[in-house]
Amino acid sequence: MSSEDAFWKTISDKLKRQKSVVEKAHERKLQEVDGSFFERFGSILHERSESEKKRDLQNHVRATKASVRFLPRAFLHQDYEDSQPPQEADSEPEPEIELNEEEIDNQIIITNVNKEFSSSADSEQDEKDDSHYYSGMNLDELYLEVLYQIHHNVGCDVTFELGETALLSYVQDAFKMSNEKHNQLLTAAQEREPPExxxxxxxxxxxxxxxxxxxxxxxxxxxxxxxxxxxxxxxxxxxxxxxxxxxxxxxxxxxxxxxxxxxxxxxxxxxxxxxxxxxxxxxxxxxxxxxxxxxxxxxxxxxxxxxxxxxxxxxxxxxxxxxxxxxxxxxxxxxxxxxxxxxxxxxxxxxxxxxEKNCQVAAQEHRHLLNLLLLHELETSQIGPYEWDGKFGSQAEAIIMQHKIQSGLCPTEIDFVQWAAYTFVQKEHPLSFGLYLKLLTKISKHLCAPSRNEESVKIFWTFTKKLLPSCIGLIRKVRKRPHDKKTAEQIADVLNILLQLMCLQQPFDSDLFPTNLYPWLISYEEEKPRSISNVLNAAVVKGGKDWLQFILERTEKQDNSVDETLVYFHKVVQIVRSDLQRAVEYDKMFQRIMNLEYAKTLYNLYQLEISNLIEDELISICKSLKTFAYDWNCLSQSDSNDHMSLGTRLFELYLALQRFVCLGTTLSGDDDFRIRNCHTWFQGGVEQWLDIAVVRAMQRIEKAVELDDLSPIDESVKYSSSALDTLTIFHQIKIFWDQLNWPDIESSYSFVAKIIDDLCRCCLFYADKMATRVDGMGDITDNYERRFEVTKEWCLAINNIDYVCQSLKPFTEELQLNSLIQQLAEIRNPLEAERCNDTLQNVLENALDTIQNKIVELLETVAMKMSPAMKKLLIEGAEILHQDSNSIHRVMRYLDNNLATLYEELNEDNFNRILDIIWGNLGNILYDLIHSNIDKRRPPAFFSNLKATLQLMVKSFKHTDETTDSEVLAKIEWLLTVNGMETNELIHQVHIERWRDQLELKSSPYGELTVRLQFLNNDLKVEIINARNLIPMDSNGFCDSFVRVCLLPEEKFTNISKPRTQTHTKNLFPLYDETFTLNLTSGQRNLPDGLVVFCVKDRDFLGMSNQFIGEAFVHLKDIPDTTANIKTLSQVHLFLSRPSNLTTDCITALENRQGDKLAKEFLKRLKQKSSGSPIS
Amino acid sequence: MSGRVNMRPTNKNALLKVVILGDGGVGKSCLMNRFVSNHFDEHSFHTIGVEFLNKDIEIDNESYTLQIWDTAGQERFKTLRTPFYRGSDICMLTYAIDDKSSFRNMNMWKNEFLYYADIKENSSFPFIVVGNKSDVSIEEREVSQLELETWCNENGIASCIETSAKNASNVQEAFKMAVQHWLRAESRADRTECTYSDTVDLSKKQSDVRNSCCAGATDD
The missing domain is CATH 2.60.40.150 (C2 domain)
Incomplete structure (x- = not known):
């Protein structure tokens, strides 16, 4: 893996470097070909989803923080005050994500839609309040009472800070009393006796x-x-x-x-x-x-x-x-x-x-007073809805306090009164839920106490019913609230209120959720009792449904085009997902407080709605993608950009859905929701995309090759831009595949196979384009000649292909075949997985082979292109009669130059390959040369020159002596040797071959000769003893044989006599028993290839034309140099033979020397010997 | 990789992509395995999506490398196999002669192929129809030779053959027939621009050189 990592790292480094240099323009040009087709699906898509993920993470962090913030509060309602959240403990700035424009657009869309939803008119008219509790108390009386109480202030705290006058004017304001009335009532109050x-x-x-x-x-x-x-x-x-x-x-x-x-x-x-x-x-x-x-x-x-x-x-x-x-x-x-x-x-x-006062009256008074002051407070202080937390202004506080004291209300009563007063206004003027929670916490203690007053319990529930719609409403319409901490706090408060209410014993006689206030409950869960938790659940569902409904209506398609539909789907999924994300933030509160799986409930709802909305249409869209056909054979710029953006949208939708499902999966665990299979909706789309991708890739490769200036990207590498561009395409396809994160294993396997096959095809296509690109390069035409020189461009082209080819395998590893196969083994069985693996490997190997072939083909092309020049130079070199070193060197220089370039530019493997190929070609060229020139009867010098050149080349080429075609080489060398020999040398060569052939004989039809041979100093002693089984030459079945002794090569022994024995008539086993001594010079004696030849002949009747029986050769080097008596030496038995093979290279060479008398003569005699015809 | 270096790759043949289609269980994989490795497995598995094997074949002294894509016949694999149709040179439609329905389904297969392979002039595309399992007894046979030929005539398909992957009868012939059929279609279509044609030419040149070389070495 590490080497592959390194490999990819270098690629990405190169990519970066390429970007950092001037190449941006280049890249742009490339991407223009298809409108950044691959980037769209690869890195851009990737980046986008990355930032999505980032945002999710942030949201998650935020949600966690939020839940941490709210939970202690939720649990410790006993000492509610103490557990005020550690304010802004988390005020450190949250890392901002950089959003690209499109994302921002998306965000804006979502925000806007939500905003619109918030401001949209409530679908149902808010609950009508029919249970009017206001039992029309005389406002004047209350006012009088208040004035009276101000007048008879009690306690230390009020009077010092707030003058009586200020209080009076405040109440006048709050009660909206005219001055006249005020004065009148004030007087009345002052006249009343002081209170007890x-x-x-x-x-x-x-x-x-x-x-x-x-x-x-x-x-x-x-x-x-x-x-x-x-x-x-x-x-x-x-x-x-x-x-x-x-x-x-x-x-x-x-x-x-x-x-x-x-x-x-x-x-x-x-x-x-x-x-x-x-x-x-x-x-x-x-x-x-x-x-x-x-x-x-x-x-x-x-x-x-x-x-x-x-x-x-x-x-x-x-x-x-x-x-x-x-x-x-x-x-x-x-x-x-x-x-x-x-x-x-x-x-x-x-x-x-x-x-001392009537408790009931006082409570009622107090409630009205509270209401009045509260409304006044809300009016004057401009506190927003859901914000007022029970703190009056100091004047109101003073008045309320006075009333409390002077009316003799006990704390319990006051709590109930407050509950009534605050819940009463909730509908019109929602107050902080925290306030209610605080009150409820106090009240629930009273309610649980055995001493509770049944009357106040009843009142409590009556007013609780006024609060509940607002609570349920908050949950139901939470999406209309700003998405902030405050809303979350409110939700926590509401949930806690509901929890406390649930803990209380609920009255049997009153329906907490009457249908007239909750009309939407009718359609929901009719069969279930309207308990708080059920209604809460219904509210969650209803809220989600209403919102989704609104979103769907609001987010309209501009038209019914496929493109617009996809945009629409994408938008919906995004919005829904962002809502779900918000739900996740609240989820923990719901779960811990009310034991309700809030987010899961919503997810369940959304996934179903989305599935219903999208599935069928999407499948048909994917099918319809096919209709934009493109021509495989015509890869020119087609106008399918529209379809491409379609593809982009399709996969954006896919990724959005995947993220949605991913979010949902964390919520729902292993529950099998329909949307889980949403990837199958896209199957057709992916197939189409892969098909289009191949076309795009080819288009881009074509452009890349065209733009390639065929110079290395930098000093460290030996490939040029198009190779990198091609790999970039592959890389983008890979990123795309990673992005897809296709959940189904079997189809993943199929897709991967397809991708590999496609990439291989692209590789091949690249190789072809590259070959075409460099074709014609390096052809040099000047005044004198046309020749081909290997250029760097050629080498780079080869390197490029090689580089791309070598990248294929690591690239496929990147597709994570191994884990795919492993998973296949798990869901199917290991054997089938193995077969799948084999298939993938086969596809890959096959491609690699094919590309290798392409490379070799290209190398061969280069070598071929070099051939004519080499041939020409070889001929020129050989033809020059007086061989000077220059002519040979011209060939060598040509080879040298080109090989140097190749060596410099190609990698080792390919250099070795091309060396092999060139060498092979050279052999072929020489072979052709020899044959054509033999036909042309070139002089031996021509061939010997060639041979010298060959030997030089062998030396320079073959630093290792192990060669694949040494046989051919030897053959060529031999041919050159033979044809380069002078005629007499050739003739002797024939004799030498005859001697060699004779050594191989095991028997002879012509008979055997027994001799002894000895060197005594420079004297050659020859004893011819006998012959056996001579072939009958005469009609009587016998021979009249004699033996002649000669030394070869003839021209070296011209001064030496050629002795012969007596003729032994009618004898097939003649005993010659004759000894000859031949006096040689030491030079003759030491000739390297000297031969003694015994020629056995049948003496003709007339002695004119003796018949040739056979001959035998002895090499001079085989003759012992001894002073011993020749009789003591061992006998040498020689098989007689005749020349049988008249087509050896030497003989052929001789035959080609038609003008040569010597050769002609020799050949004639040779043929006579061969046929056994009489020799003249 | 390094093991390959210096070795001159040998297969410089024309590459032909062959797709084998047909109902599940008619013996597509068996045909391929018999053809490629001369091996028959009675208990073979379902193919998942596709399988791929290479095989060199020689016809009229010309070598071809067949890239055989064996596909899964089951309907549930449909989406897994269709991506591989594109770029095919030969399509082998198979049925089992003891299974009438697999024979009837050939229409479907043919259409599926034409659709996904994006073939325009469908008449000239080299289809070959292979009736596998010719080893079954006469009683078991459900599709007669005549029916096969009739169907082929109706559909304008020139090549058909009955084979048995089990006892290796006609398997080689079927593939040979397929290539010959392709050759004919190729010459008819007279496609000028084809990426493979270069390869063919070069290999020809190469072998010519070789031939003369060898002849020279032995004849002298």
Whole structure:
């Protein structure tokens, strides 16, 4: 893998480099051919989907953050306030994605559509409120009451900051009272007697009291009274033997309104009973039950404070009423004692003001007041819908507070009143859901308490019904809300509200979701009870459906063209997907709070709708793609650009769908949704695309070859731009395939096979185009000659093809065949997978072979083109009679130059290949030359010159001696040798061959000769002993034989006699027994190829024409050089032979020397010998 | 790769793309395997999509390399096989002679081929009809020779043959017939521009040179 990685890396590096250099224009030109066909489907598509993914990731991060932000809040409603989200903990800027224009367009489309949806009129008229609760309270009365309360302000907090006048003008404003009316009512209020106000004191507990009794403990009780009315004392119960008593007792002390400077005294005493312990216990035992005991102890305490007993004071706390805020307070006070510095302990009190009033009336008053002020508040403060969180302006706050106190409403009542007041306005003036949640949290406690008031429960549910439509509405119409944190918070609040409501016991008598308020519920899940969770679910579905409906209606096609349809589909899928993404953000909230699979529910809905919308049409579109036919044979620029953009749209849609499905799969797990198979809708389209891609690729290759200047891209490589361009196309196809991420294995296999086959075809096409491109290059024509020189362009062309070819295999690896095969093995079986693998490999190997052939073909073309020049130079070199080195060198120089270029430019493999080819061609040329020139009867010098050239070339060519065609070479060399020999040399060569042939004989029809031979210094001693089995030559069946001894080559031994034996008549086994001595010079004796020939002849009757029986040869080098007596040497048996093969190269060469007398003579004699005819 | 270096590739033949079509189970793969490797497997599998093999064949002293695409006959593989029709030189329509319906379906196959291969002048395209499983007994035979010939005549197809991949009868002949048929169609169509024709020419030249070379070596 790593080597392949490296390979691709270099490619991409090269691509980059190419881009970085001036080549951009080049690239543009190329892409113009087909309008960036491949980039569209490859890298551009890729980039786009990458950024989509990025955005998804971001969204995901955002969603996670969001859920983190909301969850604690959702769970810990108990201390809701404390868990305010850590504000803007995540305020670090989110990485912005760079969107290209088209994406931005898409985003804008989506946003716009959603916006439009938000602003679109609500389909149904908002729920009519028929249960009018406003029981027409007299506004004047309420106003009077408020004015009265302002006038008799209570508590410390209000009056100091807000003047009475300011408050008065505020209420006048809020109640929209005319001045006249205001003054009239104000006077009336002032005339009313002051209210009776009560100070409510709850004595809760004390701590760290000092011990008063001997046992180290005290028996504390509390006495409380107002300074202005000290005779009216209130006592708590006595807590026995403790320093940390807990009382939790309530007291209401009437307060005179005019005595604002009054002080509340809290005294803690140690109870000291007068009775003895026994008495005390006796009394206690008589009392029945705990309550009795308490009363008894209380009685005792009262008497104690009246001074009848010696009770001991523990400490006093003095609280001026001014310090008590009207809203009440809970406080620890320290207990002091005169003259004592040390603290006597602390006591916890709850202090508040109240009044005596009819509770129902007060609650109703309060509700109306709240409503009035709330509306006024909303009006004046310009708070947007869903934002008001319960905080009034300070004036309103003061007035409400006053009313609360002066009407004597308890907190529980106030909660209910608020719930009623706030939910009442929800329809017209939606308030923050957080506010409701906060209230509901408080109220649900009351509702669960055993002491709850059935009346208020009923009211609670009545008003809850007013809130619910808004809650459900938010869920249903969440898409109309801005996609921001606030909306998410609202959803969380709503879900929590619903959760709390669900936890409460719902009233049986009232329908929470009446059909008149929820008309859309009718069509949904009729059979299911309208429980909160079911309605929520229905709201989610309905919301999704309505929205989708709107999107589909809104996102209109401009016309019904295929193109427009695809754009439309794409847009819809994009929008739906972005909505689903938003749903994913909310999903966790829904799941954790309401246990509802929000996003999955929506996905299920969307996928079905999308499937219904797209599937059939898409399949037919893919089918129709076929109709734009293109001509395979005519690859010229066709006008199918339209169709191409169609293709682009098709795959954009495909990718959008894939992303949608991908998103959905994470939600739905393994559930088998229909859209899962959406890729099959595109099957036909992919096929068509692949077909078109081949045509496009070829077009582009053609252009690339045309644009190629046939110079290396840079110094480090030996290929030129078109090779890279071609690979770029492949690369883009690969990216496209990666993009498709085709889910079905079997069809993947088929597609991959198709891609490989197609790419191979493109490779071949490239090779052809490249060959055509360089054809004609390197032909040099000048005044003297036409010849071909190998050019760099040729080499580059070959390298280009080779480079592309070599890239094929790694490229197919990139298609991930292995994993494909593995998956096939899993879903089918290993055997079939193996066969598929074989097929893929076969296709690939086949292509590689074919391209290799192409390369070899091209190499051969180069070699062929070199042939004429080489032939010509060879002839010229050979013809020059006086061979000078120059002529040979001209051939060598030509070869040298061209081979140098080839060596320089080609890679090693191809260089070796072409070397082989050139060498083979050279052989052929020489062969042709020899034959044609033998026919032309060239002089031997011609051939020997050629031979010299050949030997030179062999030396330079064959650095290794292992050659494939050495036989041919040897043959050529031999022919050249033979034809280059002088005639007498040739004749001797014939004799030498005869001698060699004789050595091979195992028997002879002509008989055998027995001789002994010996060198004694330079004297050759020849003893001819006998002959055996001579062939009968005469009609009587016998021979009259004799033997003549000659030395060859004849011209070297002209001074030597040729002795002969006696003739032995009528004898086939003659005993000659004669010895001759021939005196040779040392030069003769040491001739390298000297031969002794014994010629056995049949003496003719007349002695005129002796018949040739046979001859035998002995090489001089085989004759022992010894001083021993010749009789002691071993006998040599020689088979007699006649020349049989008259077609050897030497003889042919001799025959070709027609004008040569010597040759003619020799041949004549040879033929006579051969036929055994008489020799003259 | 390196093993190949210096070796001069031998197959410099004309390349012919042959597509074998026909119903599932008529023995397309068997035909191919018999032809290419002379091997018959009684229990062969369904072909997934396509399979591919090469085979050199010699006709009239001329060598051809057949690139045989064996396709899956099952309907569910239709989308997997059709992409390979384009660029075919020869289409071999097959049926089993013991299966009438496979014979009837040949119309469908022919049309599918013409459609996906984008053949315009369909009359001149070299189809060859092969009735496989000629080894079955006479009782089992459902398609007669006459029916075959009639169908071919009606459809303007000149070549048809009955084969048996099982006992290797007529398999070689079928492919040879296919190539010969192609040759005839080729000469009729008289296509001037064809990428393969170059290859043929060059190989011819090459072999001419070789021949003279060899002759020279032995005759002298």
């Amino acid at each position: 106000l009560l100070l409510n004191v709850e004595v809760i507990e004390a701590k760290d009291l000092i011990a008063k009794d001997s046992n180290g403990l005290s028996d504390p009780f509390v006495t409380l009274y107002l300074q202005s009315n000290s005779s009216r004392r209130y006592n708590s119960s006595v807590k026995m033997e403790t320093l940390n008593p807990v009382w939790e007792e309530h007291f209401a002390l009437p307060v005179m309104n005019e005595s604002c400077d009054d002080i509340l005294y809290i005294e803690v005493w140690d109870f000291d009973p007068a009775e003895t312990m026994r008495e005390k216990f006796g009394k206690i035992l008589k009392v029945k039950g705990l309550r009795g005991a308490t009363r008894l102890i209380k009685e005792m305490a009262i008497t104690a404070t009246m001074g009848q007993h010696e009770n001991e004071l523990i400490g006093i706390a003095k609280i001026p009423l001014k310090t008590i805020p009207s809203s009440g307070m809970l406080m620890w006070y320290s207990l002091d004692r005169k003259y004592k510095m040390a603290r006597q302990g602390v006591i916890k009190l709850h202090l508040s003001f109240g009044s």
